[in-house]
Amino acid sequence: MNDFLIGVFLATLIIALFTTRLYRLLFWYSFNSFTLGLLALSIGEDLNDNALLISGGLTLVIKALIIPYVLKHITQKSKLERSIRPRIKIHNAIMLVPAILVFTFYLTEPITNQISNHANYVAISITALFLALLLMIEHKVVMARIVGFLVLENSLFLLGTTATNGMPMLVELGILFDLMMAIVVINLLLRNERITA
């Protein structure tokens, strides 16, 4: 089950990289967060870790539902550009993304050798980190870059869950709180303006 979920997590991220419409990007972010939440719940259940179960539940509610909804609302309110053509052309990205995947797996080998549990998951989360950075770089539109940042945060959550079997509960809650504050600040920045660069 965990292998399937992590596969879906990576797949949704790759699809997000090829997306050219903002709402679809938000959908894939939501789906990415949904699989992440399920994965945290699944690992939490395996380890019998209540903190991880709570974090997983909150991820499902906040990242998979509330944040995409709020971002969609902000997009509509601020009348933001919804066409988000990536700077890197899709036929180039098709070659670049697998190259990043292979390169990262090779690059992270010394790290994964040090991790006893979920070594492959750690490699995937670091790959996701690079792909999220690519998502931030390849778009000119601010909202797409913000989604890139949120996916980056998802990758870090996955890394924290897999490399350490979950960060302490207080830290997880703090990170979620900061994420909510980031959304508030983004909303304030976008208020009454239409920014594409």
Place this chain on the structure above:
Amino acid sequence: MSFIIFLPAILLFLMSFKKIHQNKKIFPLVTLSLVAPALWMFSIGLPYHLWDDYLVIDKLGFYVFVISSIVSIGVSLSLLTIHKHVNITQKGERRFYRFFALFWIGLILATLSNNMGIYWIGLEFATLSTVYMIKINDSSTAHKEAWNYMLVGAVGISLILFGIILIYASAKPILGEDAIYFDALLKSANHIHSPFLFELGFAITTLGLFIKMGFFPMNLWLANIERAAFYPVAALFSGILESVLIIGFFRFSQIAMSVNYSHIFTYIFIYMMLTIFIVSFLIYRAKDFIRLFTLSGIEHMALIILFWVSGGKFAALLHFAAHAFLKPALFLSTGVLESQGKYHTQGTLRGYIDKKGKLFAFIVSFFILAIISLPPSPMFFSELYGFSAMIHVAKTGEHPIIIIVSIFFLLLLLSVIFYRFILLYQAMNYEGVDEKKEVDRMEVLVCVLFAMALVSLGTPWVLTFIQGVAS
């Protein structure tokens, strides 16, 4: 008890929602109450556990917090006259205070945290609150820079979290959940399960911190942001936000130096040399005050880090305090100078003919000369101690020739910066035309406050205290 320390910031935050037309001075006065926790800290024994092991006031945290509090007094007082120099609406002013209060909460969390996770949360909180402060300047450049800051800051902060996760993962097998605490990590640094993972985590964390400090290769983003924001915001960035970053570096590096000193020293030494190399030439080319001071701030931060990892902790802490007082002082006085003619450096210190004006011009000259470490500036002494610490490392290390040559190269780069600032000083004092200028009493008071703070760094009591923090 932990609640009390947040009380002034919460009070300021709540008050910022109220429209107070009658008395504009009320907000700066409430902002002054942010200093109250620092005063309280003088009366307690250190280390003091504010909230279990999560928030602990140790000597280093206390030192950084007191310095930040002094800077906050200067920033608060400067806000009394901000409307004379920039176009700021009352709504914008209230928003500034709202986010300043949030920023202060982030500062408390990051400065006093004994927990890597809470440090990160505080840093993120402080970063996010400053994003909106930039946008208070209602210009398209400021809006663009606010977004840039949001995104670059997000990358930096994500790298820091990435590194923290790796550090935590490296120590969790021996420390369990206590691997998140700085003090537990420091005690068990020699027994860390996977030193490679720890060092990698440290390298990534510091990379995130360096991006936020404006180090190589991200040298210009900070200068652009401070140029676009109002001058008190630039002062906050250079005087307080950088303190939050540097205390993180101090805490992480203390552990890393216990794990493998030579690796950390080599990594930091090369990185800082690269940064100072680039920054010295950027300073040489810089045309306006804010960019010059920002880039000089980056150079100072690089020197502080270099001194710290060379074992010159006293030098690093002294340099840090001098930097924290000088940079906001210069940014705040620049706000006054620029309102007389933006971007003009020639003759900006001429034309102050009354007593207040003469005192103001004298203190600003003192700041500019102090920033390039002319004696008796505290920076002169901190550099002396810092370079002697580096020479000591060269003598005891494996590659003395390389380090000694690098030190000479570093001095050459610092002389480029020195030359540029002397030119600036001469242009401000001896070029341009005499135009009658006036300065507000409060602006002089702000300069006097920072000058007194700077002079106090040379007093035996303060020097002994800094030695106590360094030991």
